[in-house]
Structures are given as structure tokens and as C-alpha cells.
Amino acid sequence: MRDDKTEQIERWAKFVRENPNKWKKIHTKFINAIFDKHYQFRERYIKLYGPEKYAELRGIKNKKGYSWLNGNDQ
Numbered sequence: 001m002r003d004d005k006t007e008q009i010e011r012w013a014k015f016v017r018e019n020p021n022k023w024k025k026i027h028t029k030f031i032n033a034i035f036d037k038h039y040q041f042r043e044r045y046i047k048l049y050g051p052e053k054y055a056e057l058r059g060i061k062n063k064k065g066y067s068w069l070n071g072n073d074q
Helices: 002-018 023-049 051-058
Strands: none
Touching: 023 051
């Protein structure tokens, strides 16, 4: 398992070195996809269980600090 992770890191590092102008766009797309999946999960969870239950799940105490907990989008 550790060898697989090390190999993946080495392949990515090699790709970054060999493609200095190409890797940033790919990396940004990957990171944005992670955020999109999080937002999708949050919306599905809130539809099923409600915003209060999501706040409890995430340990959110300052509910006024999150517009989506007050019925507003993101």
C-alpha cells in the first residue's frame, strides 16, 4: 500500500516537472471537483435530514455564520 502511494506521488512529481504549464489546470480541475462533490453531498444531506442535523453532524455552533444554514445558497 505504501509503495503504491509513493509511486503515485513520484509519477505526479515527474508530470509536474515535465509539464510546468499543463499541471496547474489539471490540479485546479481536480480540486474544484472535490469542492463540487462536497456541495452536492451537503445539499442531498440537508434535503434528507435538514440543516440542523447537518450542523450537528459537522459540529457547527455558529449557525449565523453560514448563509446556507439560514435558507440561503452557499
